[in-house]
Amino acid sequence: LRTLWHSTPVDTFFPPTLTGDGAGPGGADRTWNRVAVAPDSGCAGALDPLLLKTLRTVGCERVLRATYTDATNTSVITVGMVFTSAEPAAMKALAARFTDEKLTERxxxxxxxxxxxxxxxxxxxxxxxxxxxxxxxxxxxxxxxAVSGFADGRRVPDPQPVDKATADGAKTAAAQSGLGHDAAGIADQIETALSGSVSTATESSG
Structure with a gap:
């Protein structure tokens, strides 16, 4: 599975069009179109040093990234996959740490x-x-x-993690513009595509 990034077509990981049924604010449907796919890369240039340090317990082998825009061209979203060298136990431990220490909110x-x-x-x-x-x-x-922003390049002084930006009553720019839903929806879609590739690879090797 660690070499899945090398053997899987890019359109499988990052489809040209993603559709999120009910993924928008108020349960609205969302569609995102791929702008570009980055060349696969090492970890140092693709990830912030502190995030890379946080992932050191699982190791970072390769990073795949793509950027999408929504159907109205008002938002842009970068989504990425970090392939690690870890066994399942280490991944579960890191997942628990992200939850327990609320690292997703930092x-x-x-x-x-x-x-x-x-x-x-x-x-x-x-x-x-x-x-x-x-x-x-x-x-x-x-x-x-996944990380989202406005397509017009405006600066955002108060970024919010998706859990807060998609909460009922949230009033920040990220929340009211649906940027939290964009990041969450695309991450979910890419995770689903990845899960399908993992299942196929597992069946092929079984």
């Missing part, structure tokens, strides 16, 4: 964006991050993350 552990020159995501940098999620999987040696 702004200093926000994932980096993947801006793409010449596209709607050209201005999607660190200051534009509005909402994010980091999900440590236990069925595969992978960490899935």
């Amino acid at each position: 702004t200093d552990l926000m994932p980096r964006t993947y801006p793409v020159k010449g596209t709607i995501a050209a201005g999607f940098g660190s200051a534009q991050r509005a909402s994010w999620t980091v999900k440590v999987l236990d069925q595969a040696p992978v960490v899935v993350y």
Whole structure:
């Protein structure tokens, strides 16, 4: 499974179009279109040093990233998969740590964006991050993350993790614009695609 990133077509991991039924604010349907896929890379350039340090117990082998935009071209979202070298027990321990220590709420552990020159995501940098999620999987040696922002490049002074940005009554820009739902919805879609690839790989090797 650790070499799954190398043998799986990019469109399987990052489909050109993602559809989230009921994934938007108020249960609205959402559609996201892929802007670009980053070349697969090592971990140092793709991840913030503190996030990389937090993942050291599972090891970081490779990072795959892509950036999407919503159907109205008002939001941009980078989604990534960190392939690790860990056994299931280590992944479960890290997942428990993220939950127990509320690491998903720490702004200093926000994932980096993947801006793409010449596209709607050209201005999607660190200051534009509005909402994010980091999900440590236990069925595969992978960490899935997503981070969203406005497509117009505006700075966001009060980014919120998806749990807070999708909560009833949340009033921040990330919440009211649906950016929390974008990050959560895309992360869920990519996790589902990954799970399908893991099942196929497991059946093939069984």
